[in-house]
Amino acid sequence: MAISGLNPKALLLFLALLPQFTDPSGSWPAAVQIAALGGLHMLSCAVVYTGVGSGSRAILRTRPSAARAASRFSGIAMTLISLGLVAEQLLRLRLP
Structure with missing residues (x-):
């Protein structure tokens, strides 16, 4: 806190x-x-x-299956967010 x-x-x-x-x-x-x-x-x-x-x-x-699903979902979400951030940085480098 x-x-x-x-x-x-x-x-x-x-x-x-x-x-x-x-x-x-x-x-x-x-x-x-x-x-x-x-x-x-x-x-x-x-x-x-x-x-x-x-x-x-x-x-x-x-519910172990719910735990696995939550883990997979959060992993996929983090991967997609990181790819989006990398793409954003690459686009900024290309634009003058």
Whole structure:
């Protein structure tokens, strides 16, 4: 969580989006409101990711064929993404 919290892109995203949901005339200072909204977002992400991880683990442990299919799918997806990135770089080298 510390690494993610120090990510400048994530900080900019929070600073760009969260002020829209604050009330300048509220009883809490804007910085406290933004911190509370950020904490709520982190908590909700933790709950969702924990649920997805637990569900995935349960499914993949009980169904080896699903685990193999997920492994194959992710391998193919990574290969296709890498080929796309290589093709993009080659096209950039060709264009003046």
